[in-house]
Amino acid sequence: MLQERGARRRPRVSPWLAASAVLMLLGLLSCALGTKNISLAESWAALASFDAGNNDHLLVRELRVPRTLLAVVVGAGLGLAGALMQSMTRNPLAEPGLLGVNAGAAFAVAIAITLGVVQPAGYMSFAFAGAAAASVIVYLMGSRRQSGNDVVRLVLAGAGLSVMLMAVTQILVIGGGTETHERFAAWTTGSLQGRGYDVLPIAALVVITGAMIALGLSRSLDALALGEDSARALGVSPARAWLLSSIAVMLLAGAATAAAGPISFVGLAAPHAARMLVGAQHLRSLPLSMLLGAGVLLIADISGRLVAAPMEIGAGAMSALIGAPVFIYLARRRLKAGK
16 A cells, blocks of 8 residues: 555656756756857856856856856746646636736836836836736736636736737837837847846846745635635635735746746746646646746757857747747647637
8 A cells, every 4th residue: 555655656756856857957058058168067167166267167157157047037937927827717828928917028128228228137127017017907907896807807908908018119119219129129039148147136036926925825726726616615715816826927927027028938838748747736736837937948048049059049039939839739739629
């Protein structure tokens, strides 16, 4: 009996261990690969026994380490935000952009560029404020007085607000001239290039806060998966769970988008893979969604450095190239299932 129980538990632990090991390997590769490739041994030496007189060590420590850590933070935030959105809307094709996060951040960045802000840290403060404001507006538009929220209203509110903000953003960018257009285009590729310690601490703090809220809602989300009536019978308030989930998504996706620009498909693919590996119980799938999201974004960032070397392709563009086939596959699978 003990052997049978142990055999049943092993598959639940191994995906986290495997994902953690792969993430560590990807992190080391991220420190080694780029415009100038550095051996894995030298990259490890830069981390374990730093030599300030070694240019390779300086490159790894000052540029690639913060970039790698930021990719992990952003990817984890997007993966967890996507898992929450899919759970909240009961739609496996949902992603954080449904709350208008990307559109709100882009609109705020366009304003920042128009005002003459040029530093990534400056973009981040504007982008996070825009993402937060858009999320609040969508939540208020999608809420109902009695039961709290309506999925259809929420999605429609997010889509409508996104379209309106995108239109206004285009007007600002076009009217701002060539320099404004170039700066905005660089941000919208979702690039991690040039992002470092100036944006990493605040992004990490906000993502950790959002993750704590999300993980604390695991049992409530499991109850809501049975339906709102069943959730109430189990002592869960659907309105409270919706509000806290929306706050968590705003924090996670808002910080990720503000730090790295709009990045698609990470929040779509990571939760699917997590549920396939450990099941639908949120206490298991949410943490794994974070690990897988971080891994997917690292793969996209590393690929973007190598595909067009010595030039770079933004991680957002690469994640879209990688994620588009996944989205098509999931959509076709959903249609075949007749759902």
